Amino acid sequence: MNVREKDNGMKPRKLLRRRMVTATAAGLAAPFALPHKATAAEWTPAEKANVQVVTDFCAAWPSHNLDQLLSFFADNGAYRMSETLEPVKGKQAVANRIASFLDRVERFEVLDTLAKGPMVFNERIDHFHGGPLKSWHGVGVFFLKDGKIVEWYDYTIARER
Numbered sequence: 057m058n059v060r061e062k063d064n065g066m067k068p069r070k071l072l073r074r075r076m077v078t079a080t081a082a083g084l085a086a087p088f089a090l091p092h093k094a095t096a097a098e099w100t101p102a103e104k105a106n107v108q109v110v111t112d113f114c115a116a117w118p119s120h121n122l123d124q125l126l127s128f129f130a131d132n133g134a135y136r137m138s139e140t141l142e143p144v145k146g147k148q149a150v151a152n153r154i155a156s157f158l159d160r161v162e163r164f165e166v167l168d169t170l171a172k173g174p175m176v177f178n179e180r181i182d183h184f185h186g187g188p189l190k191s192w193h194g195v196g197v198f199f200l201k202d203g204k205i206v207e208w209y210d211y212t213i214a215r216e217r
Contacts, residue, residue: 103171106200110176113205114164117182122158126151130204138194139211160187174200179213191216 099107113128126147135150136143144153162183170177176198183191193214199207 099171103173103176105203106174106176106198107169107171109200109203109205110178110196110198111166111169114166114178114180117158117161118163120158120161122151122155125154125158128205130201130206133205134207136207136209143207143209157184157187160184160189176200188217189215
């Protein structure tokens with residue numbers, strides 16, 4: 057027996073069993089502790105179509121064409137500019153909100169896009185000029201129905217003033 061076995065009063069068999077259980081548990085947990093990238097399922101045709109709508113919508117911003125941007129929205133569309141604001145509802149209210157900053161938009165830089173059913177999520181950096189905000193980094197959550205944006209909610213990660 058070694059000193060450790062004498063100190064804790066364990067018999068050699070009991071110590072061996074404890075070591076075996078510990079080693080087995082560590083072996084089972086190891087794959088979960090290692091960094092790995094989860095792979096998502098292929099998008100369905102409907103999800104691909106929804107992603108294309110959101111991609112085209114984000115790409116249209118540098119044109120500063122309000123009518124073009126509104127064409128992506130359903131008549132009952134809603135837009136929430138950030139998590140600190142209430143959403144505006146209805147196409148005219150969405151138009152008013154977008155018009156309030158449209159001329160300052162340089163571009164929307166989409167970093168990543170995910171889709172699940174009628175939902176599209178994109179991480180973006182929105183770039184601006186001529187105002188208090190230089191860039192906005194966040195996540196856009198879009199709910200689409202029949203090829204139109206019904207809800208667009210943005211959530212802030214960081215701002216550069």
